[in-house]
Amino acid sequence: MPENRVESKGIVKEDIAYEPYTIAMGPQHPATHGVLKLNLELDGETVLKCTPHVGFLHRGVEKLAENLSYAQTLPLSDRLDYIASMANNVAYSIAVERLLGIEVPVRAKYIRTIVMEMARLTGHLLWLATHALDIGAMTVFLYCFRERENLLDMFEEIIGARLTTSYTCIGGVRQDITGHFLESLYAFTEDFPSKIAEYETLIDKNRIWLKRTQGVGIVTAEEAVSLGLTGPTLRGSGVDYDVRKHMPYDAYPYVDFEVPIGSKGDVYDRYRCRMEEMHQSNSIIRQCIEAMPPGPIRAEDAPDLVMPYGVQKEVAADATFSSGVIKLVKDRHRYMDGDVYVAAEVPKGELGFYFVSDGRGVPYRMHIRAPSFIHIAALSFLCKGQMVADVIAVIGSVDVVLGECDR
Amino acid sequence: MEPLEIAKKVRDRYPSEFIEAYEHRSQVGIVVKKDRIVEILRWLHDDPALQMNHLADLCGVDYLNKKKVRFEVVYNLYSIPQRHRLRVRAQVPENDCQINSVTEIWMGANWHERECFDLFGITFNNHPDLRRVLLPDEWEGHPLRKDYPLDGGGKRWSGYEEVVEKSKKLREYDFYGLYQDPTKKAGQKDARE
Numbered sequence: 001m002p003e004n005r006v007e008s009k010g011i012v013k014e015d016i017a018y019e020p021y022t023i024a025m026g027p028q029h030p031a032t033h034g035v036l037k038l039n040l041e042l043d044g045e046t047v048l049k050c051t052p053h054v055g056f057l058h059r060g061v062e063k064l065a066e067n068l069s070y071a072q073t074l075p076l077s078d079r080l081d082y083i084a085s086m087a088n089n090v091a092y093s094i095a096v097e098r099l100l101g102i103e104v105p106v107r108a109k110y111i112r113t114i115v116m117e118m119a120r121l122t123g124h125l126l127w128l129a130t131h132a133l134d135i136g137a138m139t140v141f142l143y144c145f146r147e148r149e150n151l152l153d154m155f156e157e158i159i160g161a162r163l164t165t166s167y168t169c170i171g172g173v174r175q176d177i178t179g180h181f182l183e184s185l186y187a188f189t190e191d192f193p194s195k196i197a198e199y200e201t202l203i204d205k206n207r208i209w210l211k212r213t214q215g216v217g218i219v220t221a222e223e224a225v226s227l228g229l230t231g232p233t234l235r236g237s238g239v240d241y242d243v244r245k246h247m248p249y250d251a252y253p254y255v256d257f258e259v260p261i262g263s264k265g266d267v268y269d270r271y272r273c274r275m276e277e278m279h280q281s282n283s284i285i286r287q288c289i290e291a292m293p294p295g296p297i298r299a300e301d302a303p304d305l306v307m308p309y310g311v312q313k314e315v316a317a318d319a320t321f322s323s324g325v326i327k328l329v330k331d332r333h334r335y336m337d338g339d340v341y342v343a344a345e346v347p348k349g350e351l352g353f354y355f356v357s358d359g360r361g362v363p364y365r366m367h368i369r370a371p372s373f374i375h376i377a378a379l380s381f382l383c384k385g386q387m388v389a390d391v392i393a394v395i396g397s398v399d400v401v402l403g404e405c406d407r
Numbered sequence: 408m409e410p411l412e413i414a415k416k417v418r419d420r421y422p423s424e425f426i427e428a429y430e431h432r433s434q435v436g437i438v439v440k441k442d443r444i445v446e447i448l449r450w451l452h453d454d455p456a457l458q459m460n461h462l463a464d465l466c467g468v469d470y471l472n473k474k475k476v477r478f479e480v481v482y483n484l485y486s487i488p489q490r491h492r493l494r495v496r497a498q499v500p501e502n503d504c505q506i507n508s509v510t511e512i513w514m515g516a517n518w519h520e521r522e523c524f525d526l527f528g529i530t531f532n533n534h535p536d537l538r539r540v541l542l543p544d545e546w547e548g549h550p551l552r553k554d555y556p557l558d559g560g561g562k563r564w565s566g567y568e569e570v571v572e573k574s575k576k577l578r579e580y581d582f583y584g585l586y587q588d589p590t591k592k593a594g595q596k597d598a599r600e
Contacts, residue, residue, distance in 0.1 A: 055541040225460050228515025241487045338431035341483045367466040377518035
């Protein structure tokens with residue numbers, strides 16, 4: 001019986017037959033960035049097979065959204081990628097606006113672009129901090145959290161929340177930004193490139209860092225596209241695909257920026273892409289502040305979505321209960337049937353929302369195309385043939401968040 | 408290429424499979440039958456003028472009591488070199504709830520299809536590893552179907568009792584059993600007890 005088992009799944013090396021060794025990495029493992037479980041089948045220290053298990057954080061956001069109005073679902077989008085929730089808010093809002101045909105004022109577009117790029121900086125800073133910590137560079141962690149703290153303080157200034165912001169609303173943003181916020185943000189952007197240089201002095205030419213990242217977790221351009229990778233993970237392989245350029249939304253058509261791409265597709269190239277992206281985000285924020293136009297911050301044709309409870313009260317005050325209800329129901333029947341797929345470039349990659357509307361005030365079906373879900377699916381491909389220690393580097397380099405993956 | 412032209416090309420090439428094309432908010436979609444879906448998608452992927460190489464999204468939709476055919480599997484395709492987009496919706500009837508897998512064309516379709524199987528119960532033929540992905544393996548029912556109640560219908564997950572029992576056992580674990588106090592004399596009772 002044991003001999004049969006060896007024949008069926010064993011390896012024969014130098015005439016010695018032995019079984020692969022299986023270990024479970026996670027779900028309580030600090031380097032898996034959440035509750036990700038990997039079942040690793042090992043030959044010595046080489047990974048033969050890597051099977052990811054997800055779903056520990058499944059909350060059924062898609063099912064909940066089918067029972068909530070469009071405005072009520074927006075706070076749930078914070079809980080997807082909870083380290084850059086502003087970006088999710090914007091992605092959700094542009095998708096609903098496209099579905100309902102709402103045009104956003106120009107000022108709101110610029111504000112959203114600013115907060116989206118700030119979210120990208122917070123996301124990338126946390127990525128760099130934890131990625132470097134996983135590989136063994138402790139100092140970078142402290143440096144990155146110093147700047148991330150400044151950005152979170154600015155989020156607090158404009159909306160009062162630091163992580164789960166819910167800043168945008170359907171048809172604009174919830175609150176206007178102040179001159180003080182713009183001044184402090186501008187001062188931050190003047191300072192920030194020197195901070196990026198600080199991080200780079202620590203690890204960019206560090207021999208240990210290079211040995212741990214160069215030539216590890218290689219994925220070619222064709223494979224990356226076939227796997228469905230997006231964002232810096234795809235661009236590290238040399239594919240020029242950025243949703244901000246391919247399907248521009250908000251104020252991205254008005255600003256000038258470059259999309260950094262890598263060549264080899266290893267962990268180091270993905271790291272370089274994200275570092276360059278931070279420079280580009282910094283430049284986009286500066287351009288937006290300089291070109292910030294005055295004007296309204298909310299579209300006028302989305303009243304029910306902006307303040308659902310306020311509208312309800314108004315209707316109920318001048319009418320009997322039953323007629324008020326009828327009026328509201330009629331109000332909610334004005335949307336068109338149809339479906340849209342709208343994507344936005346969040347720090348992790350392409351976050352897409354697929355909506356099916358049947359005309360009511362709640363979506364008939366909402367599907368979230370979460371980049372982390374696809375990236376974790378690609379882990380079994382990326383980790384094959386790597387060492388166990390490199391699995392950590394690969395997980396860090398594809399940049400996953402489990403709240404978004406499990407939804 | 409304009410998306411409506413691509414829809415026309417699909418209609419000319421596969422007239423028996425094609426059902427309709429539509430445009431909504433300047434996004435074009437086509438509705439097709441499910442039998443030759445792999446052939447159609449492979450052609451869209453391989454044709455040099457189309458090159459739909461990026462499978463942006465794959466999901467299921469349940470049209471219970473809304474349409475004649477209950478389920479649809481939706482493929483959102485995008486061409487990175489050509490920069491055009493097309494949505495392909497394949498109709499899957501309830502009595503024949505299966506469709507061929509497209510993992511041969513896009514490796515990334517693997518988990519999308521697992522998710523669709525998990526939450527809608529649509530079976531994907533020729534899939535390399537068709538298991539539940541987000542829910543536990545023992546879960547009953549498919550939550551995103553429209554006839555699945557929001558609160559789960561009062562039913563519990565079958566593994567729930569096991570988890571509760573396990574946590575009770577862990578709570579009763581004697582942490583001091585293995586520890587022997589060197590200062591304590593034999594026969595003396597512990598202050599904790």
